[in-house]
Amino acid sequence: MSSTRIDTDLVRNLPKAVLHDHLDGGLRPATVVELAREVGHTLPTTDPDELAAWYYEAANSGDLVRYIATFEHTLAVMQTREGLLRTAEEYVLDLAADGVVYAEVRYAPELNTNGGLTMREVVETVQEGLAAGMAKAAAAGTPVRVGTLLCGMRMFDRVQEAAELAVAYRDAGVVGFDIAGAEDGFPPADHLAAFELLRRESVPFTIHAGEAHGLPSIHQALQVCGAQRIGHGVRITEDIPDLAAGKLGRLASWVRDRRIALEMCPTSNLQTGCATSIAEHPITALKDLGFRVTLNTDNRLVSGTTMTREMSLLVEQAGWTVEDLRTVTVNAVKSAFIPFDERKALIEEVVLPGYAAAL
Template identity: 60%
Template sequence: MTQALLDAIPDLPKVLLHDHLDGGLRPQTVLELAAAVGHDLPAHDAESLGDWFQAAADSGSLPRYLETFDHTIAVMQTPEALARVAKEAVLDLAADGVVYAEQRWAPEQHVQRGMTLPETVEAVQAGIDAGVREAAAAGRTIRVGQLVTAMRHADRWQEIAELAVAYRDAGVVGFDIAGAEDGFAPDRHAGVWRFLAEQNFPTTIHAGEASGLASISQAVHLGQADRLGHGVRIMEDVRLSEHDRTAELGPLAHWVRDHQIVLEVCPVSNLQTDAAPGATSVADHPITRLKELDFAVTLNTDNRLMSRTSLSHEMRLLVSEAGWTIDDLADVTLTAAWSAFLHHDERRALVDDVILPGYQKVEGALR
């Protein structure tokens, strides 16, 4: 049954909430875009370049992991490049069976060659629209929204939040902050969270990846985050007994679980950056324990280029190394669908018309 499930994973409908646009480029695209702008790369063929990105990301250090983005961002500085990368991301996700995705990226990082912030958002949306159309022509239906991100250290949070809200009816579905977590907590610009709340605008915050409970607490209570980017270090507020598999939750862990604040967990990336201290494989990554404890867990890729991953790959690892079943995969997929930055009726349609029928079809074939 396990092998049959592994073989069926590409056919499962998938929902992806945490995937960085600048972390999902095709290596060949990086090469071609770099050649067009004269940017020097550490390797000069697609396979070697892919190897370099993965090796740098495997360093075990989040700062080193983030260095890889110097190259991807450098080649995403024109409307044409942004649109190409966005279109290819949509096509790659659709080919992996993703039916709904949110692509997060930071417009402020793409103005080095003269684009305005609105122009960057419009270029990405043009690429998304083209990718959706091309995927549909190939028989694959996918819906993709933009998550506009502010970089923590750049201190443009309010400006980027206003940009996100301005494009809420033109492809942008939510707001995020990303980058160095330590030293750049949500209280750095406390007013932005009040602004977003007043605008009734969905928010996810990177927290519980490179920093621990204090970061999660601020994201939840000050940032009023609907979802936590990663969030795996909430386990620091959970005391486990390996003897009888019981768990004692601290007050913050209770709060996150009681309110079903969604965890956007990225197992392969977390292992690369040591975001899950003590975990050395997907088998002992805390995602399984968090799901068993009824936290609102979703499964994500983070950066497909750096981690050489896909949602199907993450699922295969959980099945083969952590013993997940099709019910476990359905559980995280449904949680993601119900947590998408869509209106409730749209979420219901996604679940009732796409996710459940897709899983029922695969389950029927596995019997």
């Protein structure tokens, strides 16, 4: 076990990788206020600090549906080209400032079409904003590689269209696909045709599963739809009756033995009622059992968090070491939806040297 003293400054300077982070859940409060004023949208408050507090308090309901409802205000300011360009660029710069070296940002283009943009225009505009952010971050000496996951909203009827866009833009910054939204009552197999298209076209995808619904959702995502990763997956523990003993059921064994990454989001999981505390969040037990767990923010504004904060909470409340933080970072890069040579170079040239300097 490492004897390295871990403080916030050390954690902030560590290289980080995030696979599960929503664009519309990570806006700067001041940006929401300014853009809302421009488009005439009414907010709960026009004070940025008060707005940040409102988001955090509203999200702490213990209910996924109410958690998702907080996105009304961020989405309202992401319906124009100008709004999308700004939020995408700032998204990258905020990650770079947090020490993130690789990220996959996800969003559902269909949710940004209320102002007249087509889904294709949304995708192209977001990619333009992300590219501008990456260029600025690199120029500032804090390079970050950001790939895009396009989402289909599982409770609506445009999932197939979003999947087709993922295929169309896979050589233009889009690295994969996901379905998001209310999980309970909207099983992954409802969109099997979309996943079959993605498999035929060799486009990787993850699926939100095992958050608001349990093992059947995870099983269907993996064994019916063919997901390569699981978004959240916290309820895989329902197939591990005794976490301390580590006796795995068949589905849990499948996930661990085939190195299927779990995109775990501790703070978000507390807010939606999937976990009771950071100390008891399953990410620690699953890590110790050899699962390929990754650490993520989910929605930085809504959850009032950053990767530095998520790491620090696990250090302070779950006893994590620098080696543990390195493990989940390497896990994330290994499971990224980018080519093997890029993943290998990122691990060997950026991640491992960054952690070696901290040990």
